[in-house]
Amino acid sequence: MNLLVDGHNLIGQIPGLSLSDPEDEAKLVMLLRGYAAAKRGRQVLVVFDRGVYGHPQRLDGYGVVCQFARSPQDADTQIVRQLDRLRGRRDWAVVTADRALVRAAEERQIAVIDSRRFAQQLGEKPAKRVRPIPEKRELPPSAAEVEEWLRLFGERDDT
Numbered sequence: 001m002n003l004l005v006d007g008h009n010l011i012g013q014i015p016g017l018s019l020s021d022p023e024d025e026a027k028l029v030m031l032l033r034g035y036a037a038a039k040r041g042r043q044v045l046v047v048f049d050r051g052v053y054g055h056p057q058r059l060d061g062y063g064v065v066c067q068f069a070r071s072p073q074d075a076d077t078q079i080v081r082q083l084d085r086l087r088g089r090r091d092w093a094v095v096t097a098d099r100a101l102v103r104a105a106e107e108r109q110i111a112v113i114d115s116r117r118f119a120q121q122l123g124e125k126p127a128k129r130v131r132p133i134p135e136k137r138e139l140p141p142s143a144a145e146v147e148e149w150l151r152l153f154g155e156r157d158d159t
Contacts, residue, residue, distance in 0.1 A: 001042065002045075002091050002093070003043070004047070004083070005046040005096075006096035006097075008048055009097055010115045013097070014119045026059060029064055033063060048075055050069060076098060079094070079104075083105060089110050095114075096115055
């Protein structure tokens, strides 16, 4: 399912991310990129309220498209506009805990994923299939090696 994400709403639900961090948007996008990569072919559109002045607002890539609401709009207004533009609404879900956005999505028959629940999904790391590394067995020393060691350590005389 493709996702339309209420960015700052989701940031507030993810342990280790803080809305007071000037890099919070970039950190969320990195998590969403990992999600998009794991869910090949899925689109993730994340909308943020106004970015910090001077913030590099080019965070798109790897299956994630980012939008920053321009004043006087806020992210909620922009998300509602996006809801109205969506094609294939059954293929989309809105990630938010904002009641007004939940209501707007439901009115348009678009699925909603609670941001707290989605934050938990982002925090879960898929189990990696790791092959055990075979133990490297040491071979016992050859008779010639034993003789050499004994000679080096003075246990054998070469005379």
